[in-house]
Amino acid sequence: MHTGIAQLPLHTGGVPRWLFQRMALLSREIVTAIVLEHGREELLSRLSDPFWFQAFGCVLGFDWHSSGLTTTVCGALKVGLEERGPEIGVFVAGGKGRASRRTPEEIEAFGERYGLGREVERLVYASRMSAKVDNTALQDGYQLYHHTFIFTSSGEWAVVQQGMNPDTGWARRYHWLGRDVRNFVREPHSAVCCDHRGKALNMVADESEDARRASALLSREDPEKLVRELKRIKKLELPSRHELLGSDIDPESIRKVLLRTYEEGPEDFEELLGIRGVGPKTVRALALLSELIYGSTPSFRDPAK
Incomplete structure (x- = not known):
């Protein structure tokens, strides 16, 4: 589950090389x-x-109380545990930008090298789903650009990932602890720490349960039918209370994704979220249709406190 979210200002620049090297060595000894x-x-x-x-x-x-603390600390930890990690059974995968997209491959490489066996598939799934939740199911205005996955030889894991909002000049850090995860898509936050809050499409909120069910149901419908409904919505003048507008959605742009969800037939919202290609636009479209067709209103509560 989520164990917390931190809000940090975006700062430019980088940490001096001499400091990073010392951070890597010190983090290794503290962790050990x-x-x-x-x-x-x-x-x-x-x-x-x-x-x-x-x-x-x-x-x-x-x-420094900036966004750079997240990426620098995770990077130092990864470097510091390159040799010591296997000795104490702790591994670090992922990182910032392109490195974050290599996380599954790095987990698999560690698993093959150190004999983690069946745990590898579960760990890769946890990495991908935690990122998908914070980037797609929770749409709070922060686009993920950093994802670090820390795991052990016995299959325990944690995630530290961060998103940025260039419009506000702030970053938001998300923490996950694998042992407490019961459901990836239902109320994953246990603590959120930040000073800046706003409106968010929160499909993992407890009060979004009906919207999650309706979205999964709609994703199994004929995509042509859904596209027709979305085009009709674009012609409506929606009441001001709606947080989701037809103008936010381009029906044609999500036609292919809806065809894929129709073919795969997800049983629930977590399976829907796990389908490749299902992104923020698809989730917004299904959330809007869920409200207008079934009356299942999603939550717009920012989980930050």
Whole structure:
């Protein structure tokens, strides 16, 4: 489940190389001490706490309260554990930008090298779904650009990922702790820490349960029928209370995706979200249709507190 979200200002520039090298060495020793004294599960629990993570970055020497703390600390941790990680059973995959997209391949490589067996498929799924939830099911205005997946030789995992909102100049950090995940798409946040809140399409909120069910149901409908309905909506003058507007959606642009969901026939919203190609526009379209056809109103509550 989500264990927290941190809100950080976007700053330009990079950390000095000499500082990054020291951060990597110090993070290695701190992590090793935690694992030896308290175990790997406790390490993941601490990394999934946004306050502890922020303090960890300051202790390592990155004492700026900016978005760079997330990427730098995760990068230092990844470098620091390249050799020590296998000894203590802790691995770090992913990173910023292109590195984030290589996360599944890195997990698979670790799994093959260190004999993680059946756990690999589950870990890859957790990595992909946690990113999909924060980028697609929760549409809060922050586009993910960083995804780090920390996992152990026994299959435990945690996620630290970050999105940016260039319009506001702020970044938002999301923390996940695998041991508490019961359902990827229902109320995953247990704590959200930030000063900036706004409206968000929150399809993982508890009050979006009906909208999730309706969206999954609609995704199994004939795509041509759905496209016709969306085109009709674009001609309507919707009441001001609606947070989703027909003008936000281009029916033609999601026709191919709806055809894919129709062919795969997802049983529930989590399966729908896991289909390749299902992105924010598709989720918005299905959420709008869910409200107008079934009266299933999604939540627009920003999970940040």
